[in-house]
Amino acid sequence: MKNHEIAALFERIANVLELKGENTFRINSYRKAARVIGDLTVDVEELAKEGKLTDIPGIGEGTAEKIVEYINTGKMSKYEEVMKGVSEDTITLMQIPGLGPKTVAMLNKELGIVGLGDLEKALQEDKLKGLFGIGDKKIENIVKGIELFKTSQQRISIGMAYPVVIRVIEELRQHPEIKDIQAAGSLRRMKETIGDIDILTSGAAGEAIVKSFVNMSGVTQILAAGDTKGSVRVEEGVQVDLRVVHEDEFGAALQYFTGSKEHNIHLREIAKKKGLKISEYGIFRGDKKIGGRLEEDIYKTLGMDWIPPELRENRGEIEASLERKLPKLIELSDIKGDLHNHSNWSDGTPTFEEMAGHAMKMGYKYLVVSDHSKSLHVANGLKDEELLEEIEEIDELNKKFKGFTLLKATEMDIKADGSLDFPDKILEKLDIVVASIHSGFKQGEEKITERMIAAIRNPYVNIIAHPTGRLISRREGYEVNLDKVIDACAETGTALEINCYYDRLDLNDIHCRKAKEAGVMIAISTDAHHLDQMWMIELGVGIARRGWLEAKDVINTFSVDKLKAFCKKKRK
Ligand code: DGT
Ligand code: CA
Ligand code: CA
Ligand code: ZN
Numbered sequence: 001m002k003n004h005e006i007a008a009l010f011e012r013i014a015n016v017l018e019l020k021g022e023n024t025f026r027i028n029s030y031r032k033a034a035r036v037i038g039d040l041t042v043d044v045e046e047l048a049k050e051g052k053l054t055d056i057p058g059i060g061e062g063t064a065e066k067i068v069e070y071i072n073t074g075k076m077s078k079y080e081e082v083m084k085g086v087s088e089d090t091i092t093l094m095q096i097p098g099l100g101p102k103t104v105a106m107l108n109k110e111l112g113i114v115g116l117g118d119l120e121k122a123l124q125e126d127k128l129k130g131l132f133g134i135g136d137k138k139i140e141n142i143v144k145g146i147e148l149f150k151t152s153q154q155r156i157s158i159g160m161a162y163p164v165v166i167r168v169i170e171e172l173r174q175h176p177e178i179k180d181i182q183a184a185g186s187l188r189r190m191k192e193t194i195g196d197i198d199i200l201t202s203g204a205a206g207e208a209i210v211k212s213f214v215n216m217s218g219v220t221q222i223l224a225a226g227d228t229k230g231s232v233r234v235e236e237g238v239q240v241d242l243r244v245v246h247e248d249e250f251g252a253a254l255q256y257f258t259g260s261k262e263h264n265i266h267l268r269e270i271a272k273k274k275g276l277k278i279s280e281y282g283i284f285r286g287d288k289k290i291g292g293r294l295e296e297d298i299y300k301t302l303g304m305d306w307i308p309p310e311l312r313e314n315r316g317e318i319e320a321s322l323e324r325k326l327p328k329l330i331e332l333s334d335i336k337g338d339l340h341n342h343s344n345w346s347d348g349t350p351t352f353e354e355m356a357g358h359a360m361k362m363g364y365k366y367l368v369v370s371d372h373s374k375s376l377h378v379a380n381g382l383k384d385e386e387l388l389e390e391i392e393e394i395d396e397l398n399k400k401f402k403g404f405t406l407l408k409a410t411e412m413d414i415k416a417d418g419s420l421d422f423p424d425k426i427l428e429k430l431d432i433v434v435a436s437i438h439s440g441f442k443q444g445e446e447k448i449t450e451r452m453i454a455a456i457r458n459p460y461v462n463i464i465a466h467p468t469g470r471l472i473s474r475r476e477g478y479e480v481n482l483d484k485v486i487d488a489c490a491e492t493g494t495a496l497e498i499n500c501y502y503d504r505l506d507l508n509d510i511h512c513r514k515a516k517e518a519g520v521m522i523a524i525s526t527d528a529h530h531l532d533q534m535w536m537i538e539l540g541v542g543i544a545r546r547g548w549l550e551a552k553d554v555i556n557t558f559s560v561d562k563l564k565a566f567c568k569k570k571r572k
Pocket of ligand 2: 185186187195197198
């Protein structure tokens with residue numbers, strides 16, 4: 001799909017026009033085009049073929065022509081025209097969080113800054129201070145933005161890497177020589193960002209296996225191809241490493257290459273104390289190999305329970321395993337429903353029926369419809385009477401389902417002044433209330449924490465969505481005192497969300513574990529705006545497992561009655 005490519009071109013056009021100080025109307029229309037195309041769930045090329053581009057809201061004739069031109073020729077003349085006289089370095093600068101086109105234009109005019117190198121130098125020499133609109137806070141944000149930008153250039157979100165792994169494994173599995181195949185590394189541990197993807201296979205015909213690996217679909221560059229190792233870059237921009245080992249070493253290799261490095265180092269120390277040695281080839285006493293076919297061999301021989309990959313970060317899992325006290329981690333199959341979803345009544349695409357249908361296909365017993373509330377104009381938030389109408393419609397629809405329920409809800413804005421977007425007399429008609437912050441990000445820690453705690457103290461609010469507001473590749477999150485939020489949630493019986501959307505994954509694993517230890521219940525929710533985002537529940541379950549959560553810690557493992565009772569309890 002060329003959707004993201006095309007969206008990125010429009011975004012660049014908008015940025016460069018803004019940099020050049022052109023009129024805002026045109027800039028906004030390019031930005032809008034970038035957003036809708038980036039969000040499309042169908043292939044833009046298909047729509048172009050069918051002549052349906054202008055059916056997309058926000059895409060006019062002019063934009064459609066540019067898309068068609070790009071699809072047919074691989075070029076967009078408008079883009080080339082706009083880019084004249086602007087360097088790639090400057091374009092890169094505008095991608096740094098906290099540095100919009102206006103600031104970049106000003107830095108260019110005042111200090112002659114063109115690229116990141118210039119900017120870092122100017123920061124070191126403290127030259128930004130005193131420039132128009134640049135105070136200490138802004139400088140601090142720019143420094144943080146550069147850091148975030150550099151790490152996001154090197155690592156990709158697990159949400160991007162995960163589908164790549166599924167595709168690669170599916171394709172390689174067809175290979176007759178391959179016995180075992182499994183993802184290892186940070187991806188198997190479900191880390192929120194991935195440096196590179198590691199895949200491990202076993203089989204005798206190493207060279208042939210590596211050959212089909214480097215020739216599989218989606219490969220854009222071959223970095224290495226030997227008889228036991230191959231390394232490629234794929235369309236998604238990430239590097240994939242493949243290793244082929246002997247069948248009877250597969251378990252040991254899987255253990256080794258799953259990591260983390262810190263976990264492995266600690267494990268080796270334990271082995272040493274027992275007079276054993278572990279390596280990627282097996283577990284040994286002296287020269288005698290005593291295991292390695294299965295990953296369990298390694299842990300068992302060390303007198304431990306097998307440790308789920310998500311826990312292997314050397315955060316106490318080794319001790320817990322030696323004491324036979326590992327948690328019984330939550331599994332995908334424990335999830336009975338998704339607790340945060342948007343329909344076409346606000347800014348999602350699916351109808352209620354489509355949402356219910358998809359949820360039933362996933363084996364869910366319920367699904368929460370939580371459209372945005374009225375303050376969030378950009379997301380077409382629902383007014384009081386619209387929410388009441390939505391409730392009626394869902395009640396009607398529920399009569400048709402057997403063993404499945406759409407739950408009536410809202411994702412209600414916690415407004416900048418700390419008030420809530422709906423009065424209690426409307427909230428009481430809902431099954432479940434999700435509340436979240438979408439504005440006033442720049443308020444200090446005290447104010448934001450206060451707003452959030454006020455919402456938590458409302459008897460109708462059941463879940464705080466994406467509690468820290470961070471976006472993995474773009475934004476650090478607002479300043480909030482999470483300890484205070486956790487305490488307030490524990491006290492009131494309010495749950496905190498793991499938002500599964502790949503760029504959020506918020507709460508993260510560490511916060512999650514902290515919340516659990518304080519006795520706070522967790523909701524794992526996709527915040528899906530399209531049906532094909534609902535799979536991301538798998539990412540959220542991964543984060544939950546990394547946070548040591550068990551099924552009993554998570555409210556969407558409850559039956560629908562138990563879930564309703566959980567919500568009602570707070571109202572008493
Ligand atoms: P990433 O790719 O940065 O997201 O993180 P990982 O954990 O996938 O790291 P990677 O790809 O460098 O290596 C994969 C695994 O191989 C790693 O988790 C543990 C193992 N490994 C790599 N280098 C070393 C090492 O120097 N010592 C030990 N004990 N293990 C290593
Ligand atoms: Ca890796
Ligand atoms: Ca690697
Ligand atoms: Zn949402």
